[in-house]
Amino acid sequence: MSGTGSGRFITLEGVEGAGKTTALEAMASHLAERGHAPLVTREPGGTDLGEAVRGLLLDHAGDGMCADTEALLIFAARAEHLHRVVRPALEAGQWVLCDRFTDATYAYQGAGRGLGNERVAVLEDWVQGPLRPDLTLVLDLPVSQGRARAGGRSAPDRFEREQDAFFERVRACYLRRATDEPQRVRVVDASGSQADVRLSLQQMLDTWLRESGLHD
Template identity: 60%
Template sequence: MDTGRLITVEGTEGAGKSSALAVIRDWVTAHGGEPVVTREPGGTALGEELREVLLGHREAGMSAEAEVLLMFAARAEHVRTVIQPALQAGQWVICDRFTDASLAYQGGGRGLGIERVRALADWLLGDLQPGLTLWLDLPVATGLARAAGRSAPDRFESERARFFEAVRAAYAELANADPARIARVDATQSLARVGAAIETLLDEHYDD
C-alpha cells in the first residue's frame, strides 16, 4: 500500500481548503491519476452522521474527550472502508483534514494535549500517514472574517478567536516537527498564488 499517494489539506476556518482540494485534484488528474477526494469527519455514511453531531449545535456542551473519540470513530470507519482500499488499489486519495486536524483542534484547541491525541492515532492508524500534508496558514482574524461571509457558523466556527489561536499554534508545532511531510502554504495570498504554490509543492514532492 503506497501511503505516499495520500495527500491531506489542513487549516483553520477560512483558509481556502476547498479551492486547494480542487487544485490538487486537477494536478493528480493531469499526472494520470484518478483521485478519490474525501473529507473528515465524514467520507462514509457513518462518518457523515457523526459529522452532523460534531458540527451541529445540538450537542453544544460536548466534552473534549467525547469530541475526540467521535472524531476517531468516524476516522476508523473512513480509513478502513475508503482510504486503505483506495491506496491498496493504487489510487490517489485527497482528504480534507485528517489526523493532524485532531492533533490541532482537540490536542491544541481543546487543550487535551498533542501527545495524548497522538496516542489514539498511533493505536488506530499505526504507520499510516499522509505522504504530503498542505497546511494552509493565515492569521485567525483573517480566516474568521472570510468564514463569516458563508452560511451560519457550525459548532467549531462559533468558537472564540483564542480557540483558533491555539489550533494555529498546534499546527505550527506539528509543521516544525515534521517539515518533510507538512508544508506550510501562505493562505493570505490570492487564489491564483496559492494554487501556484500548491502545484510547485506537488511537483517538488512527487518529482520522479
C-alpha cells in the first residue's frame, strides 16, 4: 500500500461512460467533509510531461500504435507522475485521489490489448516499487450502456473507438481484480442515476474509513 504515514492513496477506475469525472468530484468533496481533503490528479497526466503523453495516447495520429509502445508510454508518464506529484504529496501526509492508475493498465493494456498481467506486473514493480493504492473504487456498468453514454459527449478518442469486445475484456479484468483483491478493490454499480452512484460512493468511502480507523 502507500506506506507513507498519514497520507492515503485512493484511485478511481471504470470503463468509458461510467461517469468518472462526476464521481471524482463527489469523492473529493466527501473526503474533504470527513477532514481528508485530497490532492486530485489523473493518469495519464498529472504533470506537463504526463499530459503530453496523454495527448499522444488519445490522439488518432497514434492509431495502430504498438501495444508495447502504448504500455511503455503510460508507465513513463506514471514514473514522472509518481516522482513529481504522488510520492511528494503522500510523504507530506496529504491524501491523493487519482483518476485511473495501474489497474487501468492491467485492464486496458494487459487484457484489452492482450499484453497479459505478467508484462504489466514487471513494469509496475520497476516503476512503483511497493507503492500501491490504499483503496480503488471501480465504477461498473454494462459495456453497451457505457458506450451509449460516452457516445453522447464528444468525438471519440483513440480508445473510445475500440470495439465492444475490447471493452468487455477491460470490464472483465476490473471485476477479476476486485475478486482477487477485495480489501483494496471495490466495485460500485454505476448503471443508475448520478445521485444513486454518489450515494454508493459515499457509503463505500465511509465503510473503508471506518475499517481503516480513519473515521468514527
